[in-house]
Amino acid sequence: MTRTSPFSERTERLILALIGADLLLQCVETVDAFAHAATYFRWASVGIWAVYTVEWCVRIRRAEDWRKYAFSFIGIVDFVAILPLWPFTGFDLS
Numbered sequence: 001m002t003r004t005s006p007f008s009e010r011t012e013r014l015i016l017a018l019i020g021a022d023l024l025l026q027c028v029e030t031v032d033a034f035a036h037a038a039t040y041f042r043w044a045s046v047g048i049w050a051v052y053t054v055e056w057c058v059r060i061r062r063a064e065d066w067r068k069y070a071f072s073f074i075g076i077v078d079f080v081a082i083l084p085l086w087p088f089t090g091f092d093l094s
Contacts, residue, residue, distance in 0.1 A: 049085045
């Protein structure tokens with residue numbers, strides 16, 4: 001069993017909290033009473049997507065063999081999760 005650092009454990013908890021916050025934002029965004037906050041919800045989602053993207057890039061960078069992580073089940077799931085998000089932000093990423 002590999003022992004993880006306290007920083008790594010805190011980071012994992014932060015990512016899990018962001019996933020929960022993202023799910024909550026997506027649910028609240030559909031309530032008509034919060035329609036006036038649509039811009040806030042959009043920017044909050046873009047910020048969370050950015051954190052997901054940075055997290056994936058850090059995992060690739062920190063992996064002993066980046067190809068092994070990138071083509072593992074978890075690496076592919078992470079990539080597939082963040083890939084479709086960026087074209088819908090309205091930013092020109094070129």
